[in-house]
Amino acid sequence: MRQPIVNKKVILKQYPDGKLVADRDLKVEEERIDLDSLTLEPDEVAVQTEAFSVDAFVRTMLIPGAFHGHTEPGQCLIALGYGTVVKAGSNEAYKVGSRVQGLMQVATISKVKKSPNVMSPASLPGVKPSLSLGLFGISGLSAYFGVFHAAPKGPCKGETAVISAAAGAVGVIAAQMCKLAGARVVGIAGGPEKKKFLLEELGLDGAVDYKDSTKPLAEQLKEQCPDGIDFFFDNVGGETLDEVLDQINQGSRIVICGAISQYDTGNMYKKGGSQGPSNYMKLAETSSSMSGMMVGHFLASPVNLARSVSYLMWHYYRGNLKPYEHIEVGLDSFGKSMEIMFSGGHIGRLVVDVTGDLAK
Ligand SMILES: NC(=O)c1ccc[n+]([C@@H]2O[C@H](COP(=O)([O-])OP(=O)(O)OC[C@H]3O[C@@H](n4cnc5c(N)ncnc54)[C@H](OP(=O)(O)O)[C@@H]3O)[C@@H](O)[C@H]2O)c1
Numbered sequence: 001m002r003q004p005i006v007n008k009k010v011i012l013k014q015y016p017d018g019k020l021v022a023d024r025d026l027k028v029e030e031e032r033i034d035l036d037s038l039t040l041e042p043d044e045v046a047v048q049t050e051a052f053s054v055d056a057f058v059r060t061m062l063i064p065g066a067f068h069g070h071t072e073p074g075q076c077l078i079a080l081g082y083g084t085v086v087k088a089g090s091n092e093a094y095k096v097g098s099r100v101q102g103l104m105q106v107a108t109i110s111k112v113k114k115s116p117n118v119m120s121p122a123s124l125p126g127v128k129p130s131l132s133l134g135l136f137g138i139s140g141l142s143a144y145f146g147v148f149h150a151a152p153k154g155p156c157k158g159e160t161a162v163i164s165a166a167a168g169a170v171g172v173i174a175a176q177m178c179k180l181a182g183a184r185v186v187g188i189a190g191g192p193e194k195k196k197f198l199l200e201e202l203g204l205d206g207a208v209d210y211k212d213s214t215k216p217l218a219e220q221l222k223e224q225c226p227d228g229i230d231f232f233f234d235n236v237g238g239e240t241l242d243e244v245l246d247q248i249n250q251g252s253r254i255v256i257c258g259a260i261s262q263y264d265t266g267n268m269y270k271k272g273g274s275q276g277p278s279n280y281m282k283l284a285e286t287s288s289s290m291s292g293m294m295v296g297h298f299l300a301s302p303v304n305l306a307r308s309v310s311y312l313m314w315h316y317y318r319g320n321l322k323p324y325e326h327i328e329v330g331l332d333s334f335g336k337s338m339e340i341m342f343s344g345g346h347i348g349r350l351v352v353d354v355t356g357d358l359a360k
Contacts, residue, residue, distance in 0.1 A: 004034045009076045009107040010334045016062055018266035020342070022335030025062070026077070033109055035087050042091040043114040047100055049083035049107065051358060053133035053169070054337045054350040056260050065269045076105040077334070080133055083110065083354075101132055106334050108354060124313065130358055134169060134349030135323040136312055142257060142295040143173035144308045146233055147181070150293035151253035157182030159230035160249075162221070164240050165260060166204070167194040168341075169349040172324050174233045174257075175202055180320055183231065186224045188217075188240060190344045197347055210240065218243045228252075236261050238275045245279035254283075254290040264342045324348025329356050 009029050016025045038046060058079050060066045071077055082101035085094050092114065094100050101119055104110040127136065134140065148154045155161040161178040165171040166187025175198070178185045186206035187198040198207040206224035210217050221229075221243060228249035234241050237259025245254070259274065267273030283290055298304045315321040326346035328337045334352050341350055353359055 002035050004032045005109065007031050007033045007107055007109040008331045009105065010331065011076055012062060012071050012073050014073050015064065016264075016266065019264050020059060020062065020338055022339050026335040026338075028332050028335075035109075038087055040087060040089040040111065041113065042089045044089040045085045045092050045094050045100065045112050046087040047083040047104060047110045047112050048086045049081050049104065049110050049331075049354050051083075051130055051133065051354055052079045052081035052106055052334065052352045053138070054334070054341055054352060055080060055138060055169075056258055056263060056341065059263045059338060059341070060268060063266075063269050076107055078103055079106050079334075080104075080138060081106070081110070081354075082129060082132060099129075101137075106331070108331055127316070128358075130325060130327075130349075130351050130353075131323050133351060134325060135173060135316060135321065136309070138295060139169040139349055140173050140312050140321075141299065141308050142170045142293075143177055143233075144311055145295055145298040145304070146170075146255045146257045146293050147174050147177045148311075149298060149304075150255045150257075150291045151231070152289055152291075153253060155181045155183035155185075155231040159183045160186065160225050160227055161231040161233065162186045162188065162225065162229050162244060163233045163235070164188045164244075165235035165258075166202075166207075167197055167347045168235065168344075170257060171233070171235050172202065172348050173321065175204060176321050178231070178233070179204070180315065186221075188221075188236070194344070194347065218246065221247055231255075233257060234259070238262055242277050242279050245277050245282045248282055248286050248288055250286045250288070252286060252288040254288065256290060256292045260342075325351055327351050327353050327358050329353050329359050 011027050011029050013027050061071050081104050085098050104112045155178045161183040163171050163175045166175045167189040175187050184205045187204045188208045190211040195207040195209045198204045208220040229247050230249050230252045232244045232254045235258045238261035262274045325348050331354050
């Protein structure tokens with residue numbers, strides 16, 4: 001007979017009214033679980049979680065009407081994570097002891113139902129498991145499809161490519177991919193430390209600090225992209241997108257991966273609530289294209305999956321694609337980590353290490 005264990009869960013207390021404040025909008029609840037008497041549906045497993053990534057979509061799921069479903073007050077937050085199966089329903093393919101990865105409740109013991117979103121985590125030689133949440137997970141795959149497949153043409157040799165939120169999980173990989181494609185790459189991020197990181201660590205050709213109050217974004221972009229912009233991988237939207245549109249060249253390609261500047265405003269899904277580009281006529285004037293992309297749509301094709309993973313492995317093993325992670329320890333830190341995502345207090349993949357093993 002196993003001892004009861006304490007299960008911690010991160011619960012939504014109330015919909016954030018604009019900016020998410022973890023202490024006000026979320027709470028951590030504890031319950032005692034007796035695994036021997038825990039009931040599971042036949043196609044369900046109980047997973048002892050090890051780590052979660054803190055993705056922008058976790059915030060949009062706290063807005064009623066979010067397109068990929070939303071969390072209601074009183075419910076546990078949902079995020080991408082991985083862990084070990086500690087109990088399995090009668091029909092479950094995953095047996096006790098196997099590791100699974102996918103969308104799961106942000107809890108120490110998460111009940112997970114069989115779905116295409118749950119799979120065995122990538123276990124590649126020499127690859128630590130947390131990279132299945134970053135370079136070999138949603139971030140690397142979004143960067144790959146956004147850079148190479150979403151637009152009519154990806155970044156080309158000699159062109160100027162700009163990436164917003166370039167020091168974040170998706171951006172840091174997209175920026176490296178644009179370099180690998182031979183483009184001149186300029187990253188946009190907030191603060192002098194990130195600017196230094198983009199130039200000195202990532203080796204980008206230019207960097208823009210959109211938080212620099214002494215020089216407007218438009219002016220910095222002009223300085224860093226003297227020949228105009230040919231390819232833009234946008235994670236931020238709002239004013240950033242507008243300013244970039246103002247400086248695009250003929251035949252440029254804009255990829256809308258996300259619009260994080262709009263997620264923490266409380267207005268995201270209200271009619272007219274998101275700040276859209278007022279400069280969109282630039283697309284017509286320059287015969288340019290703007291394409292949206294959703295990673296899940298690309299992954300529906302096994303050929304795409306095979307291609308993307310081959311690309312990621314090829315460049316990772318050769319040291320061409322470097323993974324960056326920021327690790328916060330303990331499930332209690334999940335809410336604060338969501339605040340970190342919006343204040344930009346991390347570089348690369350933001351990971352919550354539930355067990356404390358990653359930090360060792
Ligand atoms: N389309 C898809 O399938 C797909 C899949 C995954 C992710 N995404 C999108 O990719 C983007 C990045 O997500 P992620 O999970 O990788 O997060 P992330 O980049 O690791 O974190 C978000 C970053 O955005 C910047 N930021 C936050 N608030 C901002 C604001 N108001 N204005 C400008 N920049 C702001 C912060 O960096 P600074 O310090 O530079 O401000 C922060 O580091 C999101 O837009 C997300 O929706 C899309």
